Amino acid sequence: MSQPFDLSLFPGLPPEVVQAVSELQFELSVERAARQHEQSVVAEKDAFITELKKLIEKLEGQVQEYRRAKFGPKSEKLDPAQLELALEDLETAIAETQAQIAAVEEKIAASAADPERATPRKERKTRALPQSLPRVERVIEPDSIACPCGCGDMVRIGEDRTERLDFIPARYQVIVTVRPKYACPKGRAGVVQAKAPAHLLEGSWPTEALLAQIAVSKHSEHMPLNRQAVVMARLGVPIDRSVLADWMGRTGALIAPVVDHMATILKQGSTRLYVDETTAPVLDPGRGKTKTGYLWAVLRDDRGWGGSAPPGVVFHYRAGRKGEYAAEILDGFNGTIQVDAYGAYTHLATPKRTGGKPLRLAFCWAHGRRKLIKAKPKKGSPIVDEALLRIAALYKVEGAIRGSAPDHRRAVRQSLSRPLVDEFFTWLTAQAARVSRKSELGEAMAYMLRRQDGFRLFLGDGHVDIDSNLVENAIRSPAMNRRNALFAGHDEGGRNWARFASLIGTCKMNGVEPYAYLRDLFTKLANGHLAKDIDALMPWAYAQKVIASE
Incomplete structure (x- = not known):
């Protein structure tokens, strides 16, 4: 019966017949409404399933693209830094699609005919946060622990704990050093005052810790000084970029003897070195554009054959890529260099080589x-x-x-x-x-x-x-810095890049946190340690000190 039965067309029907027909019409209307609801639920679920299939297909394509970028032959054609950026974007897209799939699955479960029987979504497994991080406990108590039965307060039988990672914005502070002066009240003696603490940059604001932070942000985390100036201003410290550059230039000059000594150690204490070079664009004001300088990397890493010498890398800035620069950098070294087959190294393997015996070239x-x-x-x-x-x-x-x-x-x-x-x-x-x-x-x-x-x-x-993959890995960080800063402003700026890249790169090879090392180094340089024991200023010496203190 598709249409309601009109009882007014049949006057005089017995009451019991009218009652029976009315009940039948009600049952049919309820059945029709239930059928329509079921059809709408099925249609809605079909739409969700169609959407889910599209999202799964999209996710499969993204995962395939991720695997191809990371493991496929095409990865050979990507610069390592470009590959990292590509993988980052793909991972972000995959996470977004997974979130969309989870939302659709929840809608399907909510639209089920019997929601109570719907399978609950499994909670996402979270990774354990490092135990070394400080933990702040926040206990959330119920509004009331009074027992409804009137027996008094409920007793604690357990607890649930969840951990979330929080961030406290950087805070700058001013250290005010006060040195009281003391004198004889009767004027019979001179004035007594504590000696002023040594500073790396005398007459300037920054502490050694702040200088280390700026250097690591630029040369390890690839944040140019103009961006650091913006961040500092946002945190209440409006310091111009040119001031930061002045600090880094003066600090770079002070660390030069440390890097030069490290370069000497690598050459004199090794029979095999890795050598490679990467471009370092430098501004050429006379022409109004950049010229191409080079960072030449000299790396020692004997761990491949169980050697005991600590690993290290030194970058040398030079204005070009000629063989004369390679000869100058490797002056005094005798042994084997692991290189690509670039022609600048060829003459180093001949009897005409100056600065040492002919080198052996091991190609990559x-x-x-x-x-x-x-x-x-x-x-x-x-x-x-x-x-x-x-x-x-x-x-x-x-x-x-x-x-x-x-x-x-x-x-x-x-x-x-x-x-x-x-x-x-x-x-x-x-x-x-x-x-x-x-x-x-x-x-x-x-x-x-x-x-x-x-x-x-x-x-x-x-x-x-x-x-020679080890040295190629080492030059990735300067390459990333180059990509963010675009170019150095001067040849001396290129040499500054090279010095900081040498110390930070060697820190990473020795498992040393660069900020902690640079802060320690700057403090020691301020206190004249350079003249006392320069060997103790090497990154691997700091690594041994950290291990001994643990």
């Missing part, structure tokens, strides 16, 4: 691998795929012997890696004959074939690594 397999990947055509290349598999076999051997003694590393390489390398270059020679030398792939293969001696050098020396 990671560079050769990247050139092959870059040369791979869009349609693919069986040659490149095969080359990558052969190189991967070498890296598998290296992974097994990392940290072992030099003799053991050399023995394993002679047994396992040498046959692989021999086969690789025999195979690569045959493939190169089939490919045009002028093609990108032909040039990539020729790059490795012409430099076989340098690529083979790691096989006969357990102190040498298969690549």
Whole structure:
């Protein structure tokens, strides 16, 4: 019955018939309303499910894109800093989509015919916060603990605890040093007064702690001074950027002897160093634009073969990328340098080298691998795929012997890696004959074939690594600083960058917190420690002191 039955059309019906028809009409209307409600609920749920499917499909695409960016071959073509930014945005997008999916799932559960039977959403697992952080307990009591039965107050039987991470904004303060003067009341003696404490920058406002904070913010957290000035003004300290620059320039000059001494230690106490260079744009006022300077990184890290010397890196600013700069920086060093195949290093391996004996050049397999990947055509290349598999076999051997003694590393390489390398270059020679030398792939293969001696050098020396990735990792931080600050304002500014990058980079390699080290260093420099024991000012010496105090 689709329409209500009109009883007025049938006068004279018995009351019991009228009653029965009315009850039937009511039941039918209730049934119709229930059916309509059920249909609307189903339609709403179908809409939610359709939306959920779209979101899941979107999430799967984002996760695929994330994996491709992080683990796929395309990551070889991204600058490491650019890759970090890309991953950050992808992770943010994934989290947003997951939140949207959770909201839709909650709507589906709420629209269920029997909400009580709906499966409750699992609570998200939270990571434990570091125990070293201070904790402030906030106890929230009920409005009343009086028992409803009238027996008195309820007793405590347990508690629930949750932890959330809070932030207290930075607070600047002024330290007022008061030095009372004392004199004989009868005027029979001179005046007595405590000696003024030493300051790193005499006649200036900043404490050593503030100077350390500014340096770390710029050179480790990549916040240029103009942005720091904005933050300081927001927190109630309006100090002009030029003042901050003056502080950093004067401080950079004071740390120069420490960095120079560290450079000497790395060269004199090593037989193997990593060397690489990265651009450092510098403003050229005469032309109204920037010129290209370079930060040359010299790194020591003997942990790969179990060496006991502490790791360190020193950056040298130079106005160009010529071989004469490499010769000047490495003057007095004798041994092996792990480098890419840039031509500036070639003359260092000849008898004509000044400043020491001819150096041995160990070339980087990671560079050769990247050139092959870059040369791979869009349609693919069986040659490149095969080359990558052969190189991967070498890296598998290296992974097994990392940290072992030099003799053991050399023995394993002679047994396992040498046959692989021999086969690789025999195979690569045959493939190169089939490919045009002028093609990108032909040039990539020729790059490795012409430099076989340098690529083979790691096989006969357990102190040498298969690549120079360690120094490439070290230059990421200055590269990020360059990306944020765009350029240095002067050649001296480039040298300032290099000094702070050297100390902060070495801190990170030795597991030292850069701010704590710089604050300690500036305090010691203010108190004349440089003339007493410069070796104690090295970042690794500070690391040993921290370990001893724990």
